[in-house]
Amino acid sequence: DTEVTQTPKHLVMGMTNKKSLKCEQHMGHRAMYWYKQKAKKPPELMFVYSYEKLSINESVPSRFSPECPNSSLLNLHLHALQPEDSALYLCASSQDLVGNEQFFGPGTRLTVL
């Protein structure tokens, strides 16, 4: 299984809502990533987990809260988002943190009203 899955595919939420994005991989990868991508822009790294521990937080606002319950799952909890947070949120995984290729999920298209 060489697939990274993400749910939901689309999400619309108000600024007072709490929601979660989910990501799953069964490739035995030990590094997992969250990226944010605005239209016609490259992905921007948000968080990196290595061996289930947060290793990189790219100064992301606290309204985004990552969680790695186990080596196969990665969540992104959303609370009190702003309209400018509307974007495609991509999850990725790689074998480890030594610059190997990353496998990306299809993304969650988030709209904040």
Add this chain to the structure above:
Amino acid sequence: SQQGEEDPQALSIQEGENATMNCSYKTSINNLQWYRQNSGRGLVHLILIRSNEREKHSGRLRVTLDTSKKSSSLLITASRAADTASYFCATVIIQGAQKLVFGQGTRLTINP
């Protein structure tokens, strides 16, 4: 900050022609990777070239790396309509935390 810059930003060619995209970067790298993204979808890894390699091939793809000029190019030969996508270079920098830093991307359109 973005490490890589790509040119052209957009490229439109006829099916069957070759497409060349360029990527320049600023700091020393461990390796450089190319990814493809179809509209609104996830990224797909195409090829990885290490800093001690100069050229690499994969099917219709040819990647070159010139570390002295801090630049790379991606050549797609005999293009097909299905190659229409955005192409991003991404560098793994040597210093600091190991992470991918993406270039701005080239939007490639193949006209049938």
